[in-house]
Amino acid sequence: MAHKKNRNVAIIGIGQTKHSSHREDVNQPEMIHEAVSAALKDANISIKDVDCIVHGNMELFEMIHQPDLWHVLGTGAYGKDSIRITTGGTVGTTLACASDNLVASGMYDIVMAIGFEKLQEGHTTGGITNMADPLWFRNLQTGALTGSTAYDVIQEFGEDRAKRAAMMYRIIMDKHACLNPNAHRAFGLDFDQVETLMNTSPKLVGELRLIHMCSQSDGACAVIFASEKKAKELSKKPVWIRDHITIHREETFNIFGYHKDYPVLKTHKFAAEQLFKRNDIKNPLEYFDVFEMYDPAAWWGLDWLRDFFFLKGDEHLRLVENKEIMIGGSMPINPSGGVIASNPIGATALLRVAEAALQVRGDAGAHQIPKEVKHALASGFGGTMWTVLMMLEKELSW
Amino acid sequence: MQKRIAICAVAQIKNDPNLWYARFQNMLLECFEGIMSQANVSFDMEKGIRTVITCSDDVWDARTISDNGMTDVVGAHFRGEEKMAQESLNGLGYAMASILSGHDDVVLYMGHMKESQPESRNMCTNLAFDPFYCRPLGMDFVNVNAMQARVYMEKSGVTEEHLAKIVVRSRQKAKENPFARENEPINEDDVMKSPLLADPLRQLHYYPTTDWAFGMLLCNEERVKEFTDKPVWITGYASCMDSYFLGDKDLTSNFSLKNATERALKKAGIKNVTKDIQLFELCDHAAYQLPMWAEGIGLAKEGKGGKWIDDGGMDEFNVNMSGGMLNGNPLLLGGAARAIECFYQLRGEAGKRQVKGAKRALAQSTYGAAGQHQAVVIFEV
Secondary structure, three states, rough: OOOOOOOOOEHHHHHHEEEEEEOOOOOHHHHHHHHHHHHHHOOOOOOOOOOOEEEEOOOOHHHHOOOOHHHHHHHOEOEEEEEEEEEEEEEHHHHHHHHHHHHOOOOOEEEEEEEEHHHHHHHHHHHHOOOOHHHHHOOEEEEEEEOHHHHHHHHHHHHHHHHHHHHHHHHHHHHOOOOOOOOOOOOOHHHHHHHHHHOEEEEEEEEEEEEEEEEOOOEEEEEEEHHHHHHHHHHOOEEEEEEEEEEOOOOOOOOOEEEEEOOOOOHHHHHHHOOOOOOOOOOOHHOOOOOOOOEEEEHHHHHOOOHOOOOOOOHHHHHHOOOOOOOOOOOEOOOOHHHHHOOOOOHHHHHHHHHHHHHHHHOOOHHHOOOOOOEEEEEEOOOOEEEEEEEEEEOOOO | OOOEEEEEEEOOOEEEEOOOOOHHHHHHHHHHHHHHHOOOOOOOOOOOOOOOEEOOOHHHHHHOOOOHHOOOOHOOOOOOEEEEEOOOOHHHHHHOOOOOOOOOOOEEEEEEOOOOOOOOOOOOOOHHOOOOOHHHHHHOOHHHHHHHHHHHHHHHHOHHHHHHHHHHHHHHOOOOOOOOOOOOOOOOOHHHHEEEEEEEEEEHOOOOOOEEEEEEEEEEHHHHHOOOOEEEEEEEEEEEEEOOOOOHOOOOOOOOHHHHHHHHHHOOOOEEEEEHHEEEOOOOOOOHHHHHHHHHHOOOOOOOHHHHHOHHHHHOEEEEOOOHHOOOOHHHHHHHHHHHHHHHHHOOHHHHHHOOOOEEEEEEEEEEEHOOOOEEEEEEE
């Protein structure tokens, strides 16, 4: 069984910038141009071959209204069809889904998705806080900083085990980041620091500590999508888009009033259930070879493994404790270092798709996982616990 | 020629200068309920609406992720939702892609904008300019459009009298449109004496700030009978982006509109725009744009916009029977308002402003200063 599709679509070009806290050497269009040039070079095509540009980020981070207008200087959209679609933190995966739709529809043969953010030019937490309803919740909002997941995991598995597992997750992500030359933060942490970091890293909210949290980065990512015919003509290693799903939920009423006896339906789990059901995947942990997850904090990354892979009991903790999520493990998570390492928000979720596609191609360099990657999964997270999932395949064989 | 998609139902609230008593959620809910009452559609994961496309803007709403606050009132709780963060006509193009890709059979498209909320629309559009060169100069869509107006009027022989005629006609047409913003009755003398916004643009040459929301139900050809007996088809969509710096382009060239029109017509399989299309809805943010966009689309000869008005071009080609953007639609939603007029006209439901026998219609919209980004959609019954 497969989700119906008018025609097949593949990723044929991938480009990204170095991610850093201060790309002061470039302005926004210049930074985007780096990613666009890299993607075109990777696809071995010119901008003339691209039919449509899809652009996205969040306006209030840099306070540029409809920035695709100015960014035309770096995107290559001049004279082309160009669309701007945004969905908050999920925007990068939304750009990928939109590009897949635009090509699959037959309206365009080659589409380039561009996600970017230059967070040093704004105030990230201020920007995110501004998301909340001005009358009801804005005064209570703490941006993306929340300690509730840490609280839940600690309640369920005990303080020591939970804190160790979360820090283990964090250190594994840093080890991956150290292998990725584009990663923003790569500290060189080691497992003997688990206990020290658990106790000394400054607290942000509850047991969410500074070291657990993602960075705020400057960076851009561009990914080129092509129809089956074009992809086969142009690319030696096309990465096929099998399916994607977007699940949002209402903004407020579920967030508070949380009680363990009345578990709130979670979008990650719901999205994974729906997507895997319609693609006849019964055991996602077995099916996928690698997962690039939008993990904004170590506690979330740890907890969400359970939702995406339908794990029971403490299986997700054991995956981390046994280092199965490391490059070389049974289910490598974020060989790129993930979101905790690099987080230019509008690009972040597109980077998940890009990095997953690089793994499928075997082109990830030092952070390439050692086994063959036939099936890869990428996720986006944003809004008020929104989910986007995209499935990538090496062969057109589903 | 590619496949087509159907508009099955449309709902809107009345365009209003200041809906101070309604939050945008209230405005959208009214439209949502309007759609639900017209079409027998569900949110079933297999057969119903799985994807909702919305249109709004973070700067105008002063809210990061402006689509966040509306998820529940557009039915997107535990369903897909994606925001068209561009002029609303492009949302129809994206809905077309979502449906023709096979990913969705049915898409709900909803949008809102409350221009009454910000202190100044010019402060919002000033933020569309780069922070280094243009923003500190105080550029906004009004004063940059004024530069375009000056050169265009010079090139095409468009006079103050022509502009006054366009504005008065817009108000007259809008009177026949029950959803149009209610404006003071005016004559040509009032227009020519109204205060200058940015020379040569006068206050009455520019659309008034407006609050509005809409909803549309779209679906594929295979399932259209489930939702309506009177579909209006979307057969072509295209857009085009021009360059950014004003000095990099000829402000009167209509570069992006000509490209968008040519590509949309090609997709819809239309060869002769004036013969094959009977109705045109243009996003005239300012009066000078009506003849200028008419030139770009090919209704008027290049450089002859003034003469085209004198010759009765607006009525000959049924341009802006709704009253147009000029009578008042919010900046981001002008394209959706144009599309909705095409929908009513092609269904024969446009009341006193009905164009008899119209089989095809074209809607145009623009965003950015001086028409930098343009979009065109072709409709058919």
